[in-house]
Amino acid sequence: VSGAKKAKTDKDDNNTNGLATCRMLLAELEAHQDAWPFLTPVNHKAVPGYRKVIKKPMDFSTIREKLTNNQYLNLETFIVDVNLVFENCERFNEDDSEIGRAGHRMRSFFDKRWTELLK
Numbered sequence: 001v002s003g004a005k006k007a008k009t010d011k012d013d014n015n016t017n018g019l020a021t022c023r024m025l026l027a028e029l030e031a032h033q034d035a036w037p038f039l040t041p042v043n044h045k046a047v048p049g050y051r052k053v054i055k056k057p058m059d060f061s062t063i064r065e066k067l068t069n070n071q072y073l074n075l076e077t078f079i080v081d082v083n084l085v086f087e088n089c090e091r092f093n094e095d096d097s098e099i100g101r102a103g104h105r106m107r108s109f110f111d112k113r114w115t116e117l118l119k
C-alpha cells in the first residue's frame, strides 16, 4: 500500500539511517594518528577558560557513547557532533599550534571520507 511505513527490522541492511556509515567513520576518526587531542572530553577544571569559551564541548568518546545509545537519528546529526569537535578546536587553539594543526588535519580527513562514502 502506498504510504504504508516500512517496518524497521535489524535485517534492514540498506543502512537506512546511515548508522553503519557513522560506525565506520567514527572508527577511522578514533584510529587516526592526529586524533589524540579529541579522544576524550577536555578536562575543563584543568584548562583555564575552556568552560567559559566552549559552550558545547564534544569529543570522540562522547560521540561513541551517543552512537552506542542510539542517540543519533541519522548521518546528518552525527556529522553535526563531529564538526562541533573541530569548531571547538579552531575556537580554542591557534591555527599555528600542535592541536590547531591536528584539528585542521582531522577535519580535512573527515570531510574527504564522508563525501567519499556518500558517493
Ligand SMILES: Oc1ccc2c(c1)N[C@H](O)CC2
Binding pocket: 037, 042, 047, 050, 088, 089, 092, 093, 099
Ligand atoms: O595548551 C592547551 C592545553 C589544553 C587544551 C588545549 C591547549 N587545547 C584543547 O583544544 C583543549 C585543551
